[in-house]
Amino acid sequence: MRRDLALKVLKQRVSDEIVVAVYQTLFDWMAINPRDLNYVATGAMGQASSHGLGLAMANPEKEVLVFDGDGSLLMNLGSLVTIANAAPQNFHHFVFENGVYEVNGAHPIPGHGKLDFAAMAKAAGYRQVETFSDLEVFESSVGEFLKQPGPALAVMKIEAGESYPHDYQYIHGAEARRRFKQALQSS
Amino acid sequence: MSASIDIKPVEHPSGQAIMDALKKADIEFIVSVPDIVTSDALLWPISADPDFKLLRVCKEDEGVSICGAMSYNNTRALLLMQQTGLMDSLNAIRAIGIDYQLPICMMVGLQGKEADKKSSESSSYGVRIIQPVLDAMQIPYRVIEEPEDVQHISADIEQAYQSSSTFIFIIGRPPV
Numbered sequence: 608m609r610r611d612l613a614l615k616v617l618k619q620r621v622s623d624e625i626v627v628a629v630y631q632t633l634f635d636w637m638a639i640n641p642r643d644l645n646y647v648a649t650g651a652m653g654q655a656s657s658h659g660l661g662l663a664m665a666n667p668e669k670e671v672l673v674f675d676g677d678g679s680l681l682m683n684l685g686s687l688v689t690i691a692n693a694a695p696q697n698f699h700h701f702v703f704e705n706g707v708y709e710v711n712g713a714h715p716i717p718g719h720g721k722l723d724f725a726a727m728a729k730a731a732g733y734r735q736v737e738t739f740s741d742l743e744v745f746e747s748s749v750g751e752f753l754k755q756p757g758p759a760l761a762v763m764k765i766e767a768g769e770s771y772p773h774d775y776q777y778i779h780g781a782e783a784r785r786r787f788k789q790a791l792q793s794s
Numbered sequence: 795m796s797a798s799i800d801i802k803p804v805e806h807p808s809g810q811a812i813m814d815a816l817k818k819a820d821i822e823f824i825v826s827v828p829d830i831v832t833s834d835a836l837l838w839p840i841s842a843d844p845d846f847k848l849l850r851v852c853k854e855d856e857g858v859s860i861c862g863a864m865s866y867n868n869t870r871a872l873l874l875m876q877q878t879g880l881m882d883s884l885n886a887i888r889a890i891g892i893d894y895q896l897p898i899c900m901m902v903g904l905q906g907k908e909a910d911k912k913s914s915e916s917s918s919y920g921v922r923i924i925q926p927v928l929d930a931m932q933i934p935y936r937v938i939e940e941p942e943d944v945q946h947i948s949a950d951i952e953q954a955y956q957s958s959s960t961f962i963f964i965i966g967r968p969p970v
Contacts, residue, residue: 650859650889657856661863661871664823664849685852693849784894788866 608742610703611768614639616746617672617701620753623794625666627659628674630710631767632703633778636674638771643790647778653682656690656700663695663757666791670697670753677704678716680724687760691732696756700728703763710773728760740764802910804939809835809969811944812901817845819951821872821899823864825849825857829876831903835969837874854879858886862896870955873900877924880962888931891960898960899951901938909967913937928962939966 610632618640627646628636637645646662649655659673680687680702690698706719725736735755739745739762752761777783813836816824824846826837840846851857857873864871875883880902891898906918913921928935936950937943947963954961 646863648890648894650886650894652855652885654855654859654886654890657851657859658863660856661860662866664847664860665864665867665869683853683856686856689849689851689856779893781895791866 608740608745608763608765609768610705610763610765611635611639611771612742613703613739613745613763613765614674616742616749620749621672624670624672625659625662625791626672626674627655627662629655629676629679631773632674632676634771634773635768637774637777643786644794646787647783648787653679653686655679656683656686659698659700660686660690660693660695663698664693667695667697669794670699671695673698673700675700675702676709677702677706677719677724678708681716681718684727687728687731687733690758691728693758694732694734695758698757698759699753700733700758700760701763702760703765705765705767709767725760725762733758733760735759736761738762738764804909804967805941806909806967806970807938807941807944807965809839811941812836812938812947812969813839813843815944815947816872816951818948819870821846821870821951823847823849823861823869823871824874825851825860825871826874827851827854827857827876827879829874829879829903829905831876831905831965831968832874832901836901840874853882855883855886858883858890858898861898862890862894865897865955865958868955870951871899872951873898875900876903876905877920878905880924881920881927884927884931887933887960892931892933895958896960897954897958899954899963900961901963901965903965903968907966913964913966924964933960933962935962935964937964937966
């Protein structure tokens with residue numbers, strides 16, 4: 608399943624949700640669906656899921672979608688347990704699994720081909736887990752997945768699609784944070 | 795005959811007074827990994843206090859991100875942890891607290907610090923380095939050791955949120 612095509616499917620499902628995304632998935636998403644409610648400043652070291660949890664807890668009336676990476680989530684696996692324990696119903700977690708640290712030289716992640724993020728999330732206590740590897744199946748199923756209460760996790764077995772530019776200056780800059788804050792407070 | 799230990803009698807800050815100061819500062823969420831210094835007089839009472847929402851995290855850097863994300867709609871939170879967790883979270887604090895200029899308020903118990911000594915005089919390396927590390931990272935902090943130190947907490951938190959900047963309270967003696 609190509610990542611950019613999967614993101615274009617997700618674009619059809621996103622209106623006023625908060626979207627937290629990381630690395631190449633973030634850069635692709637910013638190009639495919641630029642919007643101020645994209646939360647782009649997650650620092651580093653796999654913190655997207657924790658930012659998403661903070662947003663979900665502080666904004667219970669809003670849906671939060673996290674577009675995580677496999678290498679990123681490996682750096683913050685404990686967050687699966689923290690999230691499951693907090694149990695925000697407005698939290699849907701997508702893990703884009705390509706098996707490599709794509710923006711850091713495409714080195715393989717530890718455990719690729721052996722580990723199972725869906726099983727980990729289920730064991731941690733997520734309410735719902737799914738694994739998608741086919742675009743058509745994903746397109747027909749994602750609506751129902753998002754309707755179910757969170758915390759929910761979807762493993763997205765993906766390969767790189769069209770390559771979008773890496774705008775690190777924007778994602779770490781003050782303007783992105785200002786835009787998000789303004790959009791959140793006026794939504 | 796047991797050996798005598800020469801420890802000067804000292805006063806300790808009040809856990810209840812700290813909790814009152816957090817409420818005065820409109821802290822809604824306490825995000826925490828347990829710390830033995832603050833366990834009895836802060837985390838256990840907080841866990842039973844309906845005025846606080848306690849979010850237990852597996853690792854302290856999660857808490858840095860959670861507190862930062864909550865601040866976007868002005869939800870106030872405090873990350874309560876031990877100095878080992880602080881040290882483990884320095885990159886998250888660097889990125890989210892300092893680079894992103896978000897109001898991350900932290901309360902850090904100094905495990906291993908002698909109650910009658912300044913942290914700079916502690917026999918524990920892990921205690922002695924904390925303030926120099928924070929100085930090097932240009933992170934503002936306040937040491938909470940004497941009972942009267944607590945009176946500054948609510949104003950420090952207010953200032954952190956007003957200026958969108960990170961602040962750390964170092965708990966140098968176990969609250970009582």
